[in-house]
Structure formats: structure tokens, C-alpha cells
Amino acid sequence: MDIDALADRIARGDRRALARGITLVESGRADHRTAAVALLDRLAGRGEAMRIGLSGTPGVGKSTFIESFGTLLTGQGHRVAVLAVDPSSARSGGSILGDKTRMERLSRDPNAFIRPSPSQTELGGVARRTREAVRLCEVAGFDVVLIETVGVGQSETLVSWMTDLFVLLLAPGGGDELQGVKRGIMEMADLILVNKADGDLKSAATRTRADYAGALQLLRKRPQDPQGFPKALAVSAQADTGLTEAWTEMQSLHAWRVEHGHWETTRRAQNVHWFEEDVQQGILARLRTDPAMAAALGDLREAVEAGERPPSAAAAEVLDRLALPGAGGA
Amino acid sequence: MDIDALADRIARGDRRALARGITLVESGRADHRTAAVALLDRLAGRGEAMRIGLSGTPGVGKSTFIESFGTLLTGQGHRVAVLAVDPSSARSGGSILGDKTRMERLSRDPNAFIRPSPSQTELGGVARRTREAVRLCEVAGFDVVLIETVGVGQSETLVSWMTDLFVLLLAPGGGDELQGVKRGIMEMADLILVNKADGDLKSAATRTRADYAGALQLLRKRPQDPQGFPKALAVSAQADTGLTEAWTEMQSLHAWRVEHGHWETTRRAQNVHWFEEDVQQGILARLRTDPAMAAALGDLREAVEAGERPPSAAAAEVLDRLALPGAGGA
Structure with missing residues (x-):
């Protein structure tokens, strides 16, 4: 494989080269x-x-949101890439974004790039590779990259290590609708x-927004945020309302963080985090x-899990079996 | 050092041996x-x-709470150990529990053991050692171990990896009082x-409790909890009210989790987590x-931090320099 040629084509914004690069990572x-x-x-x-x-659980209207929001952005001259971290697709072998027909407009938009989620089995591995796919999209000239998750908790944490902003999409209604949204x-x-x-849902959405605005005010205080963030807004991806306001809020928060x-x-x-990972x-x-080594690790892990060996002693045994440079204890 | 003899003395509940064991870990x-x-x-x-x-920020009355709550427990026949994970003490060289005079009754109680926090510099290291100190207290016959933190976020995450229950102490009042409590x-x-x-603060505390009870209901849903948890209660460590109820709630949650x-x-x-750590x-x-190796790691880390090298390539370079068993890519 000619890596130099592939790199050049991606840097020139060649979509097929970008897709091939993502498949590679x-x-x-x-x-x-290695490549x-x-x-x-x-x-x-x-x-x-x-x-x-x-992030948002199934049924909250995520595909419709991406379709409308993405089209809004490309209409303003942005180039938008959409990627997914979807651990559930690892099980089903499918993909949350596989059905591009749910995003018909955006998938035909020359300034948008939609990438179905990879079907990997290890969540950390998927996320690491998604981060690398984000890099390739940036290099190919996409100036807004949306990374979609499904609200299972662990994937959100991983995504927070590769994004600048985090948006949570909720359905109207009380606390019950939150069953699918994991803590944290x-x-x-x-x-x-x-x-x-x-x-019919408009007034329920307005009430829900007010509830969350109140809860956010009570529960949060982040030194790295300007006054008023985090914020709750009511939007309709279907009727295309509130999306411009949402985008304005994202831009203003982003600009504030860049400036400060x-x-x-x-x-x-984030870079150091992924390096150490x-x-x-x-x-x-x-x-x-x-x-x-694998057999020894498995045995020690089982003994630790059952409480028969302390973690420290089992770890010391692993380290003793390794011939690493350096010496001495931890 | 005679490790066998020390182990025997700790297992017999010898307080001086326990203190010595903790100093060792x-x-x-x-x-x-190694010892x-x-x-x-x-x-x-x-x-x-x-x-x-x-957990609780300074000024919330944590020492008074531990004094009253610990005395309540020893009065019921429990043996109570109190440890601290306190990253700020690493900087000051002091200790949140160093001033035992703030817990005069409990520190003279033969069924209580109060251990000032270690003055280590690396948070992860402190936590790992605190976990080992908890083990020694258990072995010495203390059946309730309190692990105190100061609300800085990272230490709470580490403490959650070594505890069965997590209690947050708050002051009465609105959202402003939460400035010191970090997100998460x-x-x-x-x-x-x-x-x-x-x-004077009683009605404010009652209102604050109700606010948090409402927020908890809106924001949470944990499959591993019985109905009604997490819960918010109003207590007074000073006047000794509500502590029995709080202890009853802790016992009931704990029993439910054990049973299920x-x-x-x-x-x-948790065991596997500490092993892998x-x-x-x-x-x-x-x-x-x-x-x-250290020099190479430092250089690569800087290049990654500045965005000059991707994390993957820098990590591959580190791995290439190691002569580990096994081969092939990640």
C-alpha cells in the first residue's frame, strides 16, 4: 500500500481515499x-x-437531528463529518448509521461525510480508532465532526476524551424518559x-427544558465554562426549530474556550491521554x-477476582515475569 | 522485619501492629x-x-460528622476505622485528620481507629495505598471503615473503586454552596x-434536602439500587439528629446489594481493577x-502533547524499544 499517496489524496479531500483511510485505522x-x-x-x-x-438513546430522534443539524451546517458553508461510537453494533454486527436512508438529504450532500460505525468487539479499541477516524476527517477538510454515541455511559466517557463539546439529546417528559440515559x-x-x-409534545418539551435548566443550575459549576453553561434548550429536529440557536450556543461556548x-x-x-492509553x-x-504469559495473567486475575490474592502481590508476580528495562519496586 | 509476626499481630487486632502495617503500605x-x-x-x-x-468540602462539618457518626456506631458495638484520601495534604504536608483534637471522643474510643492521611505526592499512589490500609483495618477486626475525601473529583473516583457505599455531605442552602463540589x-x-x-439553619437544610431529593429523582436511575436510592436526608452532626436514620439507610442499601x-x-x-492498575x-x-527509556518517553510525550506526533505512532515507538514477550501489533 502506498501510504504517501493515500495521505496526499486524503489531504486533498478525496472522499474515497478518506473512506479507505478510515477502513485502515x-x-x-x-x-x-502498522500502515x-x-x-x-x-x-x-x-x-x-x-x-x-x-449522545441520546434510541427513539429520541437522533438520526433526524443529525439530518437537520448537518444540513443547517452545510447550508452555512461548513463541511460536516458524522462518525459513530456504537458498542451495541459490535454485538449486532450492524450499525447505528448503517441505514443511511434515515439521513437521505445529508448522505447525498457533497459537503457531508457519513461513516457507519465500525463493527469491532472491544469498546476501548473502537473508540481509539474512532478518534483516529476523526483525525482523518479533519485532515480531509471537514471542519465540524459529529461523533454519535448511544447513551450507555462508558462510550460517552471515551468520546469525551476526543471531543471539544458534548451535546445530550433528550425526549420531552419527566424523569421516566431518562431510564435509558446512564448516570454520569x-x-x-x-x-x-x-x-x-x-x-402535541411542544409544551411537554418546554416544561422538560425548564426542569433541566433548573437541575443544571443546582448541580453544576464548572470553572472552564462561561456564565450560563451548561445550558438546556428545546428544539425540534422534525420542524427544524431551535437548531440555529443550538448551533449559536455551541459556537459561542467553543469560541470562549478557545479564547481562554x-x-x-x-x-x-487528550493527546497525552491517548498516548498513554x-x-x-x-x-x-x-x-x-x-x-x-497469557496463561499466568489469567490465573492471577482469577485469584485476585476471588479475593484469594491481593492485587499488589499478583501484579508483582506479573512484573517479575517480565524482563523490562529498569528495576526496583513501584 | 518479621512479616509473619506482624501479620499475626494485625490479625489479632493489635493497634500498634496495625499502625505499623499501614506505615509500611x-x-x-x-x-x-516488597514487605x-x-x-x-x-x-x-x-x-x-x-x-x-x-466526601464533603471543608466547612461542611465533616470532622464533627465523623465524630458523632463514629461514636454512634461504636455505641452499637461496631469497631470503626477512619482513613483519609486527601490529595491536598500532599501539597501542605499536613493532614485533614491530623488534628485529632477535632475528634476528641472518637480518638479516645477503644473501638475506633483514626489514621491521618498519608503525605504522598501521587494521587493514584495514595489511593492504592489507602486501599491496602483499608484491607489491614478489615483484617484487624474493624467492621466499618470510613474513607474520607475532600470533594476534588479525582479522589472520589478512586475511592469509589475501594468502597461499598458513597456518602456525600453537603451544607444547607441553594446551589451556591456547591461551588466546592466538583462535577460528577x-x-x-x-x-x-x-x-x-x-x-437557624434547620429550615434551610430541610429545603435543601427536598431540592436534592427532587434532583436525584429527575436525574438518576440505577439498576443496581433498590427503589428510593440514591436518597437525600437532613442530619445534624452537632445536635446528633438524623444519624441513626442515615445509618439505617446505609445498612439497608448494603444488605440489599449483598442479597442481590x-x-x-x-x-x-474492584479487585481486578486494582490488579490491572x-x-x-x-x-x-x-x-x-x-x-x-525515561528520556525517550518524555520527548515523545511532549511531541504528542503539542500535536506534532499522533499518539499511536509515539506509542508504537515506545513499544518497539521494549523487549517484551510476544510480538505483533496492538
Whole structure:
């Protein structure tokens, strides 16, 4: 594979090259991984998009929202990429974005790029690769990247390590509608959008928005935010209302963070986070590929799980079996 | 050092041996660490306390609460140990529990054991050692262990990996009082106690409790909890009111989780978590003790932070420099 040529084509905004690059970073094959690492290295330091995490449980109208919101942005001259971190698709083998017919307008839009979620099995692995796919989209000239999740908690945490903003989409109604939203996600949101503020549900959406605005005021205080954030708004993706306001809020929060240095601080911390993750995961992966080591790790893990061995002693045994540079205790 | 003898004395409930054991697990010296690992290994599988995480910002009355609550428990025949995870003490060199005079009754109570927080510099390291101190207290026959934190966020996450229950202590009043409580902590609480429900503040505390009860109802839903949890109660550590009710709620939640298997599931996951943490931290610590490796890691980290190298390529370089068993990509 000619990595230089692929890198050049991606940097020129070639959509087929971008799709091929993403397939490469998502691949589990060792030779593909080596090529993906080289590709990303070649493209380092280029491109800078606003990265937006978008979470919401099924039924909240996420596809319709992406369709309307994405079309709004391309109408303003932005180039929009949509990616998904979807651990459930790993099980079904399907993809939350696989059905592009639910986003007919946007998928035909020359300034939008919709990528179905990868069907990997390991959540951390998927997220790491999604982050790399985001990088490729940036390099290809997409200046807004939406990363979609399904509200299961762990994936939101991972997505927060690769985004600048986090938007939570909710349905109108009381607390019951929140059953599907796992704890901790509310806390991560920069903007809560109560969708379906149209027709019969309009007044319910307005009430729900007010409830969340009150709860946010009571529960939050973040030094890195300007006054008034996190915010709750009522929108209708179907009727196309409130989306311009939502986008204005996102831009204003983003601009504030850039101006006050929070954006750069966050990006730097995110970079280091993925580096350390990659080192640790890489070391563990290599340990598991050594049969004797893998067996020993499994046995020790079981003993620790059952409380028969303390974690420290079991870990010391693992370290003793490794011939690492350096010496001495932890 | 005779580890066997020390282990025996701790298991017989000898307070001086317990204090010495904790000093050992808290020590940063390599030979002490080796001895601590051996000590914990010797004592594996013994003792089982209810571990309670307690968080609250300075001024909320945490010392008074521990004094009154701890005395209530020893009065019921429990043996209570109090430990602290206090990252701020690492900076000041002091200790949140150092001033035992603030807990005069409890510190003279033969059925209580109060341990000032260790003055370590690395938060993860402190927490790991606190977890080991908790183990020693359990083995020494303390059946309730309180682990105190100061509401800075990261330490609460670490404490949640070593406790069965998480209690958040708040002051009466509106949202303003929450300035010191970092985001995410509210989400972790099983029980929110609004303290100082006495005298002039009583009605404010009652109102605050109702506000939080409402917010909890709106924001939470945890499958591993019985109906009604997380809960908010008003208490007064000073006037000694509401503490019996709070303890009853903790016992009932704990019993429910034990009965439904959630307690065991959590403990097993916690054990594995610390094992994996120890392995990863141990590997990274050994890397850093190798001068050439440490220099390379530092350079790569800087390049990643500045966005000059992608995390994946920098991590691949680190892995290539290691001669680990196994081979192939991540």
C-alpha cells in the first residue's frame, strides 16, 4: 500500500481515499495497524475541526437531528463529518448509521461525510480508532465532526476524551424518559437539547427544558465554562426549530474556550491521554500474545477476582515475569 | 522485619501492629513495598468490613460528622476505622485528620481507629495505598471503615473503586454552596446528607434536602439500587439528629446489594481493577527508572502533547524499544 499517496489524496479531500483511510485505522489486522500508524504520522499537525460528541438513546430522534443539524451546517458553508461510537453494533454486527436512508438529504450532500460505525468487539479499541477516524476527517477538510454515541455511559466517557463539546439529546417528559440515559452522562453535557418540541409534545418539551435548566443550575459549576453553561434548550429536529440557536450556543461556548485557553489545554491533555492509553494497551496486548504469559495473567486475575490474592502481590508476580528495562519496586 | 509476626499481630487486632502495617503500605521505599506486598499476601481472604466513602468540602462539618457518626456506631458495638484520601495534604504536608483534637471522643474510643492521611505526592499512589490500609483495618477486626475525601473529583473516583457505599455531605442552602463540589461527585453518591439541620439553619437544610431529593429523582436511575436510592436526608452532626436514620439507610442499601449479588460483583470488579492498575503502573514505573527509556518517553510525550506526533505512532515507538514477550501489533 502506498501510504504517501493515500495521505496526499486524503489531504486533498478525496472522499474515497478518506473512506479507505478510515477502513485502515479500523482494521484489526497487524499489518493494517502498522500502515494506519504510518498514515496518521504522515498527516500529523494538519487540520483542526470542531469536534462535537452527540449522545441520546434510541427513539429520541437522533438520526433526524443529525439530518437537520448537518444540513443547517452545510447550508452555512461548513463541511460536516458524522462518525459513530456504537458498542451495541459490535454485538449486532450492524450499525447505528448503517441505514443511511434515515439521513437521505445529508448522505447525498457533497459537503457531508457519513461513516457507519465500525463493527469491532472491544469498546476501548473502537473508540481509539474512532478518534483516529476523526483525525482523518479533519485532515480531509471537514471542519465540524459529529461523533454519535448511544447513551450507555462508558462510550460517552471515551468520546469525551476526543471531543471539544458534548451535546445530550433528550425526549420531552419527566424523569421516566431518562431510564435509558446512564448516570454520569448528564454531568458531561455542555448542552442539553430537548427534542420533539413540536405539535402535541411542544409544551411537554418546554416544561422538560425548564426542569433541566433548573437541575443544571443546582448541580453544576464548572470553572472552564462561561456564565450560563451548561445550558438546556428545546428544539425540534422534525420542524427544524431551535437548531440555529443550538448551533449559536455551541459556537459561542467553543469560541470562549478557545479564547481562554481551555480548548488548547483540553486538546493537549487528550493527546497525552491517548498516548498513554496506547502504550498501556499495547503492552497488555503483547503480554496476551505470549502464551505462557497469557496463561499466568489469567490465573492471577482469577485469584485476585476471588479475593484469594491481593492485587499488589499478583501484579508483582506479573512484573517479575517480565524482563523490562529498569528495576526496583513501584 | 518479621512479616509473619506482624501479620499475626494485625490479625489479632493489635493497634500498634496495625499502625505499623499501614506505615509500611504507605511507604515509598522499594524494600518497604516488597514487605508490604508480602504482608498483604499473607493476610489475603481475611476480614470483611462495610467500606463507606465519605466526601464533603471543608466547612461542611465533616470532622464533627465523623465524630458523632463514629461514636454512634461504636455505641452499637461496631469497631470503626477512619482513613483519609486527601490529595491536598500532599501539597501542605499536613493532614485533614491530623488534628485529632477535632475528634476528641472518637480518638479516645477503644473501638475506633483514626489514621491521618498519608503525605504522598501521587494521587493514584495514595489511593492504592489507602486501599491496602483499608484491607489491614478489615483484617484487624474493624467492621466499618470510613474513607474520607475532600470533594476534588479525582479522589472520589478512586475511592469509589475501594468502597461499598458513597456518602456525600453537603451544607444547607441553594446551589451556591456547591461551588466546592466538583462535577460528577453528586452522581456517585448513594446517600446525600445535608448537615447542620439545627438551629437557624434547620429550615434551610430541610429545603435543601427536598431540592436534592427532587434532583436525584429527575436525574438518576440505577439498576443496581433498590427503589428510593440514591436518597437525600437532613442530619445534624452537632445536635446528633438524623444519624441513626442515615445509618439505617446505609445498612439497608448494603444488605440489599449483598442479597442481590451486586456487592460481590462490585468487589470482584474492584479487585481486578486494582490488579490491572498495579500491573500498568508497575510497568510504567519500571520504564521511568530506565534513564534512556525515561528520556525517550518524555520527548515523545511532549511531541504528542503539542500535536506534532499522533499518539499511536509515539506509542508504537515506545513499544518497539521494549523487549517484551510476544510480538505483533496492538
